[in-house]
Amino acid sequence: MKYQGNISKMKSNLTxxxxxxxxxxxQQIPLNQFIGxxxxxxxxxxxxxxxxxxxxxxxxxxxxxxTCFSEAPQASECVLQPDKCKxxxxxxxxxxxxxxxxxxxxxxxxxxxxxLKIGITRLTQIPTRWIDQGASLAIIxxxxxxxxxxxxxxxxxMQHYSDKTNWQGMLQGKSMEIDLLVEKEKACEYLPAELxxxxxxxxxxxxxxFPISQFPDKVKSVTFxxxxxxxxxxxxxxxxxxxxxNSNVLNVRRHNGxxxxxxxxx
Ligand SMILES: [Zn+2]
Numbered sequence: 001m002k003y004q005g006n007i008s009k010m011k012s013n014l015t016x017x018x019x020x021x022x023x024x025x026x027q028q029i030p031l032n033q034f035i036g037x038x039x040x041x042x043x044x045x046x047x048x049x050x051x052x053x054x055x056x057x058x059x060x061x062x063x064x065x066x067t068c069f070s071e072a073p074q075a076s077e078c079v080l081q082p083d084k085c086k087x088x089x090x091x092x093x094x095x096x097x098x099x100x101x102x103x104x105x106x107x108x109x110x111x112x113x114x115x116l117k118i119g120i121t122r123l124t125q126i127p128t129r130w131i132d133q134g135a136s137l138a139i140i141x142x143x144x145x146x147x148x149x150x151x152x153x154x155x156x157x158m159q160h161y162s163d164k165t166n167w168q169g170m171l172q173g174k175s176m177e178i179d180l181l182v183e184k185e186k187a188c189e190y191l192p193a194e195l196x197x198x199x200x201x202x203x204x205x206x207x208x209x210f211p212i213s214q215f216p217d218k219v220k221s222v223t224f225x226x227x228x229x230x231x232x233x234x235x236x237x238x239x240x241x242x243x244x245x246n247s248n249v250l251n252v253r254r255h256n257g258x259x260x261x262x263x264x265x266x
Contacts, residue, residue, distance in 0.1 A: 001264055002261060003029065004025060006048050006257050007022070007262075009132070010022055010031070010240055014206075017210065018208060018237075019032055020032060020237050022252070024262050029262070031234070032237070034234055035211055035212075035237070036235075038231070038232070038233055038234075038265050039231065039232065039233075039262070040231035040262075040264075041230045042229050042261040043258060043260055044259040045228075047259065048259065049068050049257060050063035050256050050257045051063075051064055051068035052067070059256070060075075061079075062254060063257040073093040073097035073098065076092065078151070081151070082120055082147050083148065083155040085146070085147040086148070087099075087146065088146050102147040102148070105122070105123040105144070106120055106121065106145075106147050107126060107140045107141075107144075108120050108143075108150050108157070110138065110183050111130055111135035111138035111139075112137040112138070112175065112176060113134045114165075114168075114169025114172070114175060115165070115169065115176060116178050117135075117161060117164060118154055118158060118160075118187070119154065120150040126140070126206075127208065130208060132239055133165050134170040134171070134210065137180055138180070138205070138206045139204070139205050140204070141157075141199060149195075152195065153195050156190070157190060157191070160187070167221075168219050170239060171215070171219045171238055171241055171243060171249055172216060172218075180205050181203055187199075212237070212243065213235050214235045214245075215236070216249070217247070221251060222250055223254065223255070224258055224260075232244030232246045232248060
């Protein structure tokens with residue numbers, strides 16, 4: 001089957017195994033059934049901004065034209081630096097957007113992909129955020145009323161934990177033995193009293209299984225900025241990556257707004 005359209009970050013559902021949907025144009029292709037099958041993606045040399053839809057020669061901040069990257073609320077500084085969020089002071093690019101995205105309940109979490117990492121997200125983005133990062137285990141450490149406080153806790157805990165995923169290790173299925181309950185307790189102990197009050201008693205550890213038939217020994221990230229065609233047999237999907245049998249991996253999220261032809265055969 002052939003499909004054509006602008007692609008965007010994969011959607012997912014957490015069941016026993018994460019189920020992925022690949023958005024292309026108006027369609028959403030369920031991908032899990034194609035593991036073990038051949039896929040080919042051809043870049044059609046056009047990028048459309050995911051905020052305004054206009055053509056852009058280059059993608060800024062994973063899918064924006066330069067104007068939207070500079071002005072659109074969804075590309076605000078606090079997306080990448082939550083501790084700098086000023087929405088709680090009434091300062092933002094767009095009040096309504098800030099109300100929904102910054103002044104909403106957030107969580108601080110610890111997740112294990114190949115390494116242990118600290119992160120934050122909106123409460124409603126759990127477990128999507130963990131799936132997007134390819135985490136195999138995760139626990140909520142604290143819940144806060146807004147993005148700024150969650151960002152401040154994260155910043156504090158970055159003295160003890162990485163905030164980055166080792167994506168190569170994550171895609172190769174490497175993992176650390178970590179007791180997340182013990183780590184959660186430690187993380188809360190590190191915090192000063194005014195931040196520790198947001199730690200909760202939730203001891204629930206979420207386990208995530210990804211659809212992977214075989215982990216690659218080595219991985220090579222490919223991008224449409226350098227090559228026009230990516231093809232191979234899909235051996236797995238993890239995080240926002242398609243893993244192919246030739247060790248090539250494609251970070252789908254990085255190509256938000258790219259116009260692509262998808263050819264996939266059952
Ligand atoms: Zn735009």
